[in-house]
Amino acid sequence: MSGDRRDVAVVMGSQSDWATMKNAADMLEGLGVSHRALIVSAHRTPERLFEFGRGAKAAGYRVIIAGAGGAAHLPGMLASLTPLPVFGVPVESKALSGEDSLLSIVQMPAGIPVGTLAIGRAGAVNAALLAASVLALSDEVLAERLEAHRRAQTEAVALAPAPETAG
Secondary structure, eight states, X not given: OOSSOOSEEEEESSGGGHHHHHHHHHXXXXXXXXXXXXXXXXXXXXHHHHHHHHHTTTTTOOEEEEEEOTTOOHXXXXXXXXXXXXXXXXXXXXXXXXXXXXXXXXXXXXXSOOEEOOSSHHHHHHHHHHHHHHHHTTOHHHHHHHHHHHHHHHHTSOSSOOOOOOO
């Protein structure tokens, strides 16, 4: 999206997370939601993490989607630094298929909430839809686009399975 103001930050811990988090960015793009993708590692760029987290609201962001794999501290750390809603997306890892990331993100202490989504692509897409739903509470045009997306999704479901083709 063009312009300086972005409603949603799509943040990830490393370049390798982009394969998953691009699904969130693509969904936001399709809904016409302004967003920016950033790499902010909780472990390798802690100063960048603190600067971004503390300044996200003042920078004009309204929602943060944070994807991380492995120890997956990024969503929780961001939630501890900002009053903005943070949706966490566990990125699938080779070692434990993303289950380690899921448990890390979902087990936040009371008082520091992170809305935790499914592992991988489904979680990234749903995080974008949740972010858009939050923004649509005060944006009727976006609410209409979300409703149109849901209608199209419903209409795309077949009534019966397609017959198998001989091959």
